[in-house]
Amino acid sequence: MNATGAWDRLEPKLAATNARVAALESDPSRRNSFVAYTMERDSAYCDLDGERLLMMSGYSYLGLAGDERVVAAAKAAVDVYGTGNHGVRALAGTIPLHEELEAEVARFAGRERALVFGSGYAANVGTVGALVGQGDTVLIDKYDHASIVDGCRLSGATVTRFRHNDVDHLERRLKAAAPTGVRLVIVDSVYSMDGDIAPLPELREVCDRYDALLMVDEAHALGVIGKTGGGIEEHFDHKVRVDVKLGTLSKAIPSMGGWIAGSHDLIGHLRYAARPFLFSAALGPAQTGAALESLRILRREPERVTHTQTQAQRLRTRLNDAGISTMDSTTAVLPVIAGSDDAAYDYATACRKAGVIGLPVVTPAVPNDLARLRIAVTARHTAADIDFAAEAFLTAAAQTGLI
Template sequence: MSTSEAWKYLEPKIANIQERIFELEWEPSRRNNFVPYKADGNTAYVFVEGQRLLMMSGYGYIGLNGDPRVVAAAKAAVDEYGTGTPGVRALAGTIPLHEELEREVAKFLGRESALVFSSGYAGNVGVIGALVGAGDTIFLDKLDHASIVDGAQLTGATLTRFRHNDPGHLDRRLEATAPGGTRLVIVDSVYSMDGDIAPLPALREVCDKHNALLMVDEAHALGVIGATGRGIEEHFNYEVKADIKVGTLSKAIPANGGWIVGEKILMDYVKRFARPFLFSAALAPAQVGAALESLRILDREPERVSYTQREAARFRDLVQQAGFNTGDTETAVVPLIVGSNDKAWDFASALQKGGVVGLPVISPAVQPHMARLRIAITAAHSRADIDYAIDSFITAARQTKVLEG
């Protein structure tokens, strides 16, 4: 890099990350980040440099990525509306398909209205920023997604963290906070690195006790939990409701975009005060068409959800019996926790040589000494795929001393 004086404070940081990458990926076979995968149609397989591999770390929970109906809907949207939109939603960027998708999201999730953002990250940052600011207080679960943390930090509100999935600790945090201003508690419905579920009824009770609003991020809950994939409220048999629900169209729904649902007056407010909505390009027509068709398929075919739930439970049982540490997972997200960053990288690299992709997640994305392979079971995985993956996990784990034997 340039030796200009202007770069002197950045150069050590850049050199440090280059050194860290080399320590993990010192040969091509150890490349586990930013790999260009080519999907093998509507299957659980991908190609990497001509090699066909079983993908076990993708987000396509209900198996619709590459589904011909979804592809056709995306193409039809491009044919009718083109490849992009001529502005932001508030100006020239809204097309009828945006509003059709918003009506479908609201209907599916049992709310009056919805708003669609260009990404889930933008949705969280925008919604949080629209709801709170200086003089307010935000309470975040220790393991909340980065987009929630970033959105909270940008607001100027007081930020307080509470222990993961611990309503009692949240209660004490709220009790210790001086009254005044909006109090907003934010949790993930399903935690993306751990696969456990937020205790919604207990959180609701604590929030009501302290006059706090409860916001849940359903990114990894839509299509994953609840009998028909409608998320955390359905999972708890609609005993309680969240005040604000947000999520994505890029996990179970194979497109892009984020969403918020609620009363129409709340949507009217958010669309005017959420800066990522006001100042980002509108969601592209192909993505809107794909998301709309996917949501309708999910509504018509809830058996995709029940299959994934059933196979995820079987997978969890079998890998736990084999000796893997899966933490507190109870969903299709299954961490195989191995400890050190190096061990996770060794495990993933050995696994890929055996024909399976299980991607490593290391600190600081997870807590120190909690590095893991983050596995996701989907409706695209056949029982034979899952059995093959389990055998491959065990073989690679023994080769790398993750498991003894």
């Protein structure tokens, strides 16, 4: 092998990662990452090595993954446009479907215009980098998603973190921020590991007082909170507006991609200044067609949102009544804290033996000793599924000493 010395110097890093995974996933029953599940198209069940298990950690909040209309739309797009595209959006990569999707996203978000990126990750990294740089300040919640953190790091702006959902702490940070340059506050609408909601009215108020822009990441809010799944502004009865709205097309919307919605000028700027948009291939036709159809279904079938909200509350009540805390979750994401990474793996393994997939989230995705099962409820879950899952979570908790 070439560069032997360099490989030798890298070795401790590679060994540390691989040893950590090997310790956590010490036998096949403890395998939780990179496991290949085959989801049933019309239920919340999946197949794992011939066993039928109830999936309780999937992201398809609206239950549209596998929906025949969405699948048909993806196939129709492939029939017309083929499987790939002809480059980046600014050159030969744009197809009419992208423009239709962006118009639909703008309508959904209640904004003048929208821009669709290849992923939610790219949307965050690209947008933060295009809005702020040296001399500016970004203020982010401690639990903001990694793609926001990475966008901040790459931007060159001064980055300040405030305590989770703590508006007073944000205010102190804003007071201490440089008086010049742009101030940008970024929060998740719904925190992906905790299932709680950002205090939007208070955030808006403090941002206004300190002349800061407010950006929200709606990844786990789209299709989930608000009466019709409109996200955080709808959740707070449209009493306040954010300046920059970001969402993904990979969770409630069962496709790929991320989006930004905002003013005509904002989107005009991002089209040329957001590097992960400008320098990366356009979203594929199948993904674009699937996302467009899913957004249209969401508009026509708001009962999907209500169903998910009702079933999530049913599960929360069952768990809480039996002594299992779900922290401050009020959404479709329910965390069950196990403690150490090992304890979270033990719990997940016991859940699987009881017929339910609840996937562990461990450090560094969550703080030390707050490893957890991240449970997600979707519109595919029936009341009977939720009751079955609750029993399984409780049985496994008793077996592993969590209750």
